[in-house]
Amino acid sequence: MLGNDNGVSRRNILKLAGASVATAAGSGLAAAKPGDTVEVNIGFSSERGRSLALDAADHVVRDFDSLNIVTLRAAKQAVTALDKNPNIRYVEENGQMHALAQTLDWGQDRIDSEVAHANGETGAGADIAIIDTGIDDDHPDLSANIGSGKSFVACSTKGGCRYGAKPANNTCNYSWTDDNDHGTHCAGIADAVDNSQGVVGASTDATLHAVKVLDKCGSGSFSDITAGVEYVADQGWDVGSMSLGASSGSSALRDACQYAVNNGVFLVGAAGNSGPCTDCVGYPAAYPEVMAVSSTNSSDGLSSFSSQGPEVDIAAPGTDIYSSVANGTYDTFSGTSMATPHVAGVAGLLMANGYTNTEARNQLASTAEDIGLGSNESGAGLLDAAAALGLDSSDST
Known part of the structure; x- marks a missing residue:
């Protein structure tokens, strides 16, 4: 959920977790x-x-x-x-060098995305819209999957931002190019290509669409976001991922969410980063049309920042998630913003198999794993990609 992600973990760009180029030893x-x-x-x-x-x-x-x-x-x-x-x-x-290793982030491993991929489930044919700050159009982990984009706010990397936010070091090749990092990070979690470098997404072969409704500082008006949701519905795309929100709602945005769901879009939204708190799920996640996602850590506990409330539908990994960012690089972010695209990517896997938006939502909830958290914290439980697709979690060969 952008706006409240400031101050949480953000690691060094190109932190490779031990992967390195081999020296040509003699x-x-x-x-x-x-x-x-x-x-x-x-x-x-x-x-x-x-x-x-x-x-x-x-x-x-x-x-x-x-x-x-x-x-x-x-x-x-x-x-x-x-x-x-x-x-x-x-x-x-004449020694050898080796490609930088592709990282299976702990979150993808925890929800068994790799089991889905090993069984040929890649999301091919599904359309996932990242309703956010845009997507880095030439990122090596994303460019092959990007279909189209639309911007409702300007792309600009000039000037600063209030509240300490910093624009991304990127070039606005298109109006929908990411000038913040946030949308690109979410896109990588949802649908990074399985290409032996960088990271891999929950889905790996769905078509990504950049719907830029947040500016370089991570802000967008209710009207901007409403326009983006409406646009996704009018394109007939399958999934709309919204890692954004506010403490109060908007009637216009609620109308757009209803319109999108009625037109077959699976909408998923970040519960918010107001934790520790109870009954504090933000909007649009709090709308019944949107599947609200809370965040867990690598110990299956609720992330300290994750909002709670009866509107929470499901939980997904959101603490210290390594993914793509603008300018073709990588970084580690935390937030319910990071949990949300895990769900979007798995929804893409289901809808590529013919599930409707309603069926996909029900399937994700009914197959979620009970990790011992209350329904106010995790809804139906932790997202489980393998179970949602009817796969044995041990079958990853």
């Missing part, structure tokens, strides 16, 4: 016997050096004309001798 070359064939990169400083390197080669793998480098295979004793020649800048083993 242990293979060092361990080789003199007559063994090794593959090396040789940097030379003159044509004489280049000739010496090529003369030593059993096989030339690649010749970098512009860089004064050749990659070749040769006997170890031949390349070792080259390393002492003044025309040779260096001889190094």
